[in-house]
Amino acid sequence: MxxxxxxxxxxxxxxxxxxxxxxxxxxxxxxxxxxxxxxxxxxxxxxxxxxxxxxxxxxxxxxxxxxxxxxxxxxxxxxxxxxxxxxxxxxxxxxxxxxxxxxxxxxxxxxxxxxxxxxxxxxxxxxxxxxxxxxxxxxxxxxxxxxxxxxxxxxxxHSVPKIESAPGLEIPARFAEAAHAEISALPRPWVSLILGASESFKQWGVENFGALAERLHRETGGTLILLGGKAEADMAARIRSRFSSPGWIRTVVDRPLMEAAAFAAASDVAVGNDTGLLNIAAATGTESVGLFGGSMPLAEDPRIDPILPPGEVRYGTDRMADIPVETVVSAVRSGLSGE
Structure with missing residues (x-):
């Protein structure tokens, strides 16, 4: 278009x-x-x-x-x-x-x-x-x-029926097929880590995402898909560098939006900062875990499990570091089990 x-x-x-x-x-x-x-x-x-x-x-x-x-x-x-x-x-x-x-x-x-x-x-x-x-x-x-x-x-x-209760986004077949072909041989579960953040106070950071990747792979034996834009290329590289030749990590950065969206849609669970791709993942039907330490969830979506740090969260105040890795791991487990 x-x-x-x-x-x-x-x-x-x-x-x-x-x-x-x-x-x-x-x-x-x-x-x-x-x-x-x-x-x-x-x-x-x-x-x-x-x-x-x-x-x-x-x-x-x-x-x-x-x-x-x-x-x-x-x-x-x-x-x-x-x-x-x-x-x-x-x-x-x-x-x-x-x-x-x-x-x-x-x-x-x-x-x-x-x-x-x-x-x-x-x-x-x-x-x-x-x-x-x-x-x-x-x-x-x-x-x-x-x-x-x-x-x-x-x-x-205006008596206009709302035809869906939560956002629904369909991924065009050509993008869905290409994403599946790229990861189909990799072990499941497939968990996407959505690294992007529009503001620094919404960023969970390399250390936390890296620790999460290690825990999830150790517990599930699955594949971690690092999703982000050009700005997240260095972040993804730093996460990969924590491990020795990690064939279980697939880096998908600086791709057109719908290509990245197709990987999020193919995932069994997506975990991400409060960013557009997190909302896209949920809208495609992927169980998603949202990290909200610098902003509050603005829309209720049953497919997003919002994780907030203890206490009060105010927009613009960076409390992302107060979200424990263990809490996120637990949320991913729940998403994978369908709870």
Whole structure:
């Protein structure tokens, strides 16, 4: 799927636009049930998604049937006091019929109005309400709700059935087959260690992941798959260097998103920092263990077992070192046993 910045080579396509501007991969995954539910009630059974490049939505939805096009927000031109006006000008040529705004900023309400979109649905909290046509926006007291709960309430208010209770992501067959071919000869269980972290206070670190790898291999005889981006290449190498020619470790770093996702999906259990790939692993159906020492779990997913250190966890305060390896090992055991 080739995504372009909104307004680039714009042409009439009509249909339903969904604006979901939260930037992370995890943000898109959390909103999968809402995107699918909105798409299901449209005439085309699909939506156009407007979001930010960091979400990698073009890769996530490359072969989906419910997202037919992805548009990028221009993170300079579409921000600030005039951002909504500029975005509206960019949206007008597409001739969208309906927009769902999964954010409370008035900027996106202004953009939808300026873009000539006839039916405008959104949270309507604060000044955004002035630009909407819906009579079923959220009350002002909903401002403190999580992003997911706001989206849930918006669907309920508009009698749109939520068609899945937890995010579900299908890995395209070509990626799934390639990942399986790469690890099929390796001993099971296959446990993915998701090394990436968007912030340093979400990083469990080389020593902990290395100790976890050693314990899990010693106890299970299985294979550890090290997953990460280019930034995690050195971390993966340092973990491998703790062992002598470890054929039971497979390093999968700096791969395209859906290639990495396919390994997470093939795993029997995935363990990871609070990052997008952890949410992807769970969304593919893999039992997952999430490490939350610098952030709180924002969405409940029965396939993620959240591990927090004892005491209070506050966003931005690094307590990852307080998560014991033994606690994570126990959680992986439970995941492998299906408990």
């Amino acid at each position: 080739e995504a372009k910045t909104a307004g680039t080579d714009a042409h009439p396509i009509g249909g339903t636009l969904v604006i979901q501007p939260l930037p992370g991969i995890g943000d898109v995954i959390w909103h999968l049930p809402h995107l699918k539910s909105i798409a299901a009630q449209t005439k085309e059974k699909s939506i156009i998604l407007l979001t930010k490049r960091r979400s990698q939505a073009d890769a996530l939805f490359e072969e989906s049937d419910f997202v037919r096009e992805v548009l990028w927000l221009d993170e300079k031109r579409h921000r600030g006091a005039l951002g909504g006006w500029h975005l509206g000008n960019a949206l007008r040529p597409y001739e969208f019929d309906t927009v769902w705004i999964l954010h409370s900023s008035p900027r996106y309400g202004l953009a939808a109005w300026r873009g000539g979109i006839a039916e405008r649905i959104g949270y309507g909290i604060g000044w955004q309400d002035a630009f909407l046509t819906t009579q079923h926006a959220l009350p002002r007291e909903a401002k403190g709700l999580s992003a997911i709960e706001k989206a849930n309430r918006l669907l309920i208010n």
